[in-house]
Amino acid sequence: MRKLAYNIRKELLILMRDLPGLAILFLMPLMLIVVITLTQENAMNSLNGANIDILFVDHDNSTIGDLVEEGLSNSNEINLIKEYKNQALSDSQIRSLVAEGKFKAGIIISENTTLDAEQKIISDLRSLVRGNENEGETFIVPGIQLLFDPAIKVVLRISIGNAVKMVSQGAESSLITTVLFRQLSDVIETDDSATLMVLDALQDIDVDELPQQIVAVDESYSGNTSEFIKPSITQNNVPAFSLFAMFFIVIPLAGSLIAEKNEGTYDRIRTLPVSYFNILMGKTVAYLLICFMQFLLMAFVGVFVFPYLLELPALEMGNHYFAIFIATLASALSAIGFGLLVGTYSSTHNQAAMFGAILVVIMAALGGIFMPIHMMPENLKLISNLSPLRWGIDSYLYIFVRDTGLAFIWKNLLLLFGFFIVSVGIAAKRFG
Amino acid sequence: MQKRNSAISISSLKKRYNSNADDTLKGIDLLINQGEFYGILGPNSAGKTTLISVICGLLKFNSGQVFIDQQDITSAKNNSKKKIGLIPQEIALYPKLTVKENVAYFGQMHGIFGKELKSSVDNLLDKLQLNKHTDKWISRCSGGIKRRTNIAAGMIHQPKILILDEPTVGVDAQSRNLIFEYLKQLNNSGTTILYTTHYLGEAEELCSRVSIIDDGLIVESGSPENLILEHESCKSLGDVFLKLTGKALRE
Numbered sequence: 267m268r269k270l271a272y273n274i275r276k277e278l279l280i281l282m283r284d285l286p287g288l289a290i291l292f293l294m295p296l297m298l299i300v301v302i303t304l305t306q307e308n309a310m311n312s313l314n315g316a317n318i319d320i321l322f323v324d325h326d327n328s329t330i331g332d333l334v335e336e337g338l339s340n341s342n343e344i345n346l347i348k349e350y351k352n353q354a355l356s357d358s359q360i361r362s363l364v365a366e367g368k369f370k371a372g373i374i375i376s377e378n379t380t381l382d383a384e385q386k387i388i389s390d391l392r393s394l395v396r397g398n399e400n401e402g403e404t405f406i407v408p409g410i411q412l413l414f415d416p417a418i419k420v421v422l423r424i425s426i427g428n429a430v431k432m433v434s435q436g437a438e439s440s441l442i443t444t445v446l447f448r449q450l451s452d453v454i455e456t457d458d459s460a461t462l463m464v465l466d467a468l469q470d471i472d473v474d475e476l477p478q479q480i481v482a483v484d485e486s487y488s489g490n491t492s493e494f495i496k497p498s499i500t501q502n503n504v505p506a507f508s509l510f511a512m513f514f515i516v517i518p519l520a521g522s523l524i525a526e527k528n529e530g531t532y533d534r535i536r537t538l539p540v541s542y543f544n545i546l547m548g549k550t551v552a553y554l555l556i557c558f559m560q561f562l563l564m565a566f567v568g569v570f571v572f573p574y575l576l577e578l579p580a581l582e583m584g585n586h587y588f589a590i591f592i593a594t595l596a597s598a599l600s601a602i603g604f605g606l607l608v609g610t611y612s613s614t615h616n617q618a619a620m621f622g623a624i625l626v627v628i629m630a631a632l633g634g635i636f637m638p639i640h641m642m643p644e645n646l647k648l649i650s651n652l653s654p655l656r657w658g659i660d661s662y663l664y665i666f667v668r669d670t671g672l673a674f675i676w677k678n679l680l681l682l683f684g685f686f687i688v689s690v691g692i693a694a695k696r697f698g
Numbered sequence: 699m700q701k702r703n704s705a706i707s708i709s710s711l712k713k714r715y716n717s718n719a720d721d722t723l724k725g726i727d728l729l730i731n732q733g734e735f736y737g738i739l740g741p742n743s744a745g746k747t748t749l750i751s752v753i754c755g756l757l758k759f760n761s762g763q764v765f766i767d768q769q770d771i772t773s774a775k776n777n778s779k780k781k782i783g784l785i786p787q788e789i790a791l792y793p794k795l796t797v798k799e800n801v802a803y804f805g806q807m808h809g810i811f812g813k814e815l816k817s818s819v820d821n822l823l824d825k826l827q828l829n830k831h832t833d834k835w836i837s838r839c840s841g842g843i844k845r846r847t848n849i850a851a852g853m854i855h856q857p858k859i860l861i862l863d864e865p866t867v868g869v870d871a872q873s874r875n876l877i878f879e880y881l882k883q884l885n886n887s888g889t890t891i892l893y894t895t896h897y898l899g900e901a902e903e904l905c906s907r908v909s910i911i912d913d914g915l916i917v918e919s920g921s922p923e924n925l926i927l928e929h930e931s932c933k934s935l936g937d938v939f940l941k942l943t944g945k946a947l948r949e
Contacts (some may be wrong), residue, residue, distance in 0.1 A: 272806040276795065283794040283835070530790030534851070537754045538807040539779045 269540050273548025280522065281552060287518040291556060292563060295511030299567060300576070303503045307578055320426065321360045321372035322346040328380035329444070330409060330437045334373070337433030344429060346373075364413045371426050372413040379409030380441065387445045410434055498579040504568040505662030506635040508594075509655050511560045512601040513629065515553050516608050516622035522549065523609030523693075524618055543694050550602050550690070557598030584669035592672060593665060596682035597658035603689030604654065610693045629653045657681045704768060705859050705890035706730040706753060711762035713748055722748045724914035726762070730892060730907075732858070735885045737905035737922075738894045739935075741943050745914045746894045747787075750863055753892070754784050767858060780808065783857030787864040789844045791851060793837035797828055800836060801850045808855035815854075822850045825880060842873030849877065859890045866900065878904060898936040908935070912943045 281287065320338070324331035338344050347369070350359060360372035412430050414423050526532040535545055568581025583590060608625070612618035630636060632646070633655030650656050657678040664675050672679070706728065713723040723745050730736045740746045751757040752764060755771055755778060764771045766778040791800045798819060805815045823829045826846040836844060849865060862881070866874045881904065885891050895901055901908050902922045909919040918925060922935045932938045 268811060269807055269809070272803065276792065276799075276803050279799065280792060280794045525793075529793075530786045530788030531792060533751075533756055534784060534786060534790040534804070535807070536756055537779055537782060537784045538804065539809065540807045 270544055270547055270551070273545055274551045277522070277549050277552030278555070281518065281556065284518060287521075290514055290517055291511060291560060294514065295507045295560065296563065296567065298510070299503055299507040299564060300571075302507075303499055303572065303578055304576060306499050306503075318343055318371070318422070318426070319345050319347050319369055321350070321355055321363060321369050322348050323355050323357060323360060323373070324348075324375045325377040326375045326379040326409070329441050330380045330383060330434075331375045333437035333440060334375060334410065334430070334433050337436055338373075338429065341429060344426070361413060364415050367415045367417055370415050370418050370422065373430060374411040374413070376409050376411070383409065383438065383441055384445050387442050388449065391446065391449065498582070500568045500572055500579045500581045501663070501666045502659075504564045504581050505659050505666070506630075508561045508564040509597055509601075509633070509658045509662075510626070510630050510635050511564070512557045512598055512658075513604060513626045513655060514623070515556060515601055516605040516626060517619050519549065519553055519602065519605030520609030520612055520618035520622050521615050523606065524612055524615050528614070543690075546606065546690060546694055549606075550599070553602050553605070554595070554598050557601060558594060561594045561598075582666065584665050584667075586665050586669065586671040589665045589671045589675065590662070592679060593658070593661040593675060596661070596679045596686075597654075599686035600654045600658065600682040603686035606693040607689045610696050629655050632656065634659055654682060654685050703732050704729055704765065705732045705734065706892065707763075707765040707768070708749075708753070709763050711749075711752065711759055711764060713745075713752060713757065713759045720914075721760070722914050723752070723759070726911075726914075726916055728909060728916065728919075730890060732767075732890050733885070733888050735881075735891045735893065735904055735906050737901035737908035738892065738911060739898065739901055739908055739939060740894075740911035744911045744943075746911055747863065749911065750784075750861055750892070750894065754782055754861060755779060780855065781858045783852040783855065783860045785849050785852035785860065785862045785865050787867060789836070789848050791836045791844065791847060794835055796833050796835055797839065797843065797847045797850075798823065798832040800847055801854055804851040805854035810855060818854055818856070822853060825883075826850050827876060842869045845869045845873060846877065849880070853884075857889070859892065860884065861892045863894050864896065865893075866895070866897065898934070898939055902935040910939060910942050917942050 322335065322338070324335060335346065338346055348355060350363065357374050360374060363369050364372045410430065412427060414426075523532075526535070536542065565581060565583070569583075572578035573580035604625075605622070608618050608622040612621055630653075632650040633653035634650065635655055661675040661678040661682075664670050668674070707730075708726055708728040711723050711726040711728075712721050714721045726745075726749060728749075738746050738749065748757065752759050753766070753771075766774075767781050769777055771778045792803070795803065801819050801822060802815060805818060810818060820829075823832055826849060828843065828846055828850065831839060831843050834843070836847060839847070845865065845868070849862075852862075853860065860881075866877060869877070878900075881891060881893075891904075893901065893905060905922060907919065907921050908925070909916045911917065918938070920928070925938045926932050926935060929938045929941055932941060
């Protein structure tokens, strides 16, 4: 164990004295995460002020449909499109146009939405008056479908969703008032004693018990995308660039292996009464510390620098800190394994640096670091499953966005740990 | 073949690399007694480095036997490693560690720690006149300091057998002289030294016995004086060497 401790110390000393190497490991991802996140955020913000064309079909042709249309038409940011190539839009046309990315979003208001909503309101009112609380809570009218281009920017999707929900709630309120007065006037016109009973009953109604939502706004990605992960830019970019940085340890790590081979220290080490596995573990632990520091730095930027200095969304990491630790451990070990593999099969430092850096960029692109997985063609999506960066980023996104723990990411973790074990095995066999 | 006081004993040693059609070592027999200063001489590609690599446990061999301090290296590999100190031709040090850190690291890998390590490092750096340069990174040291540190790193565990592969390549006369003086002292104190060099004058000055190896075989062994006497018309070990190995250029 003492030999391992001194191996770790030696590796850390060498790393700390390699300023260009440290710049690659810390400054490069730091600059990338800030510049790319700011650029992405600016791109999203610039869309907010623009007129966004949204496809619109109203099968309801009644109060809710009219009010939603009127409300959205009055918005400065949304331009409702009801015809395409001079023909009225159909539901299937909206789905395909949005799925193809020709329009960012589409709204379909179902037939009889107003009628169903009125019945729902009447049912809720009756149950409230009769004191039967359960009757009205069982369903929400499935009235408005809001379809999104799978490649839509998160911020834009949230903005459109909120706008539609706001307009929809306004239409609901208006409908509730209309139905309430219609019901009351029906009763009052026919029976005075009933009027008094209704008024008494109304006094007993708790406003908070009135239905909160009558017409559902069903948001989904159009097309075949089953995943519905909604990461913020920060939630996506912090783990993405942490992983990118971790895998860039390939340059110093593979470089140290090659230097040992070429400069004779490897042969000298083999004459020492210490196993090469011990030497590899020394490197592993030292680089593991570096990887954790990289992740902590990125997380610090996400939690503090982004919101307070750059007005970017803060990093929300969920509550599963142990899962984050294990995901970081697995990702870091996988990155170290990759560095050992490249160092094992490269014969010069330049070869390892070029080969390693290019491979990292390819694996990062495949792993969804620069482009979301759902935007990739099907074949590429399949290939992306081979990228350790994909296993890593999927694990983080599950934890950050879905707020889930190890139970949901164990398969990815097994892949990451497995990759490390195989890599160390190959390196130890080759060198040992 | 092995004798009670042998430091290195080798019999019928053969080694063939996978990529080669012929054996690189074609049946080496060698006996080096404890306390000897022994030279292995040979032209390029004669098999010197292969022989040293086998003795140090860096290469597996195809047939034959190798004993280090009367122990078979195939069955007592780790034990042999503790007894041997290798000083390779290359500067096998970490460029971004200091002189002291490098020497200490190799001591730690030999299982020397704490006060014992500090005292060994200080003593060695003092003897090799490196104490003014202890905190310099190796990458910033001169060739002579690097060479001397390279020697210190191979000696930190006070091995019974010291193997030096061309230790004076690229050093100035002063450093070479210091290295020679130190090696003589070490040998006088009982350390067995196996020395390979292309500088035949060095071998003549330092070694009590030498073996000349060519094409994977030992072609002659003996003390430098005897070899010169045995070969008429030869006035130096260099003459003997050229007579035995020829004047044709090697790879």
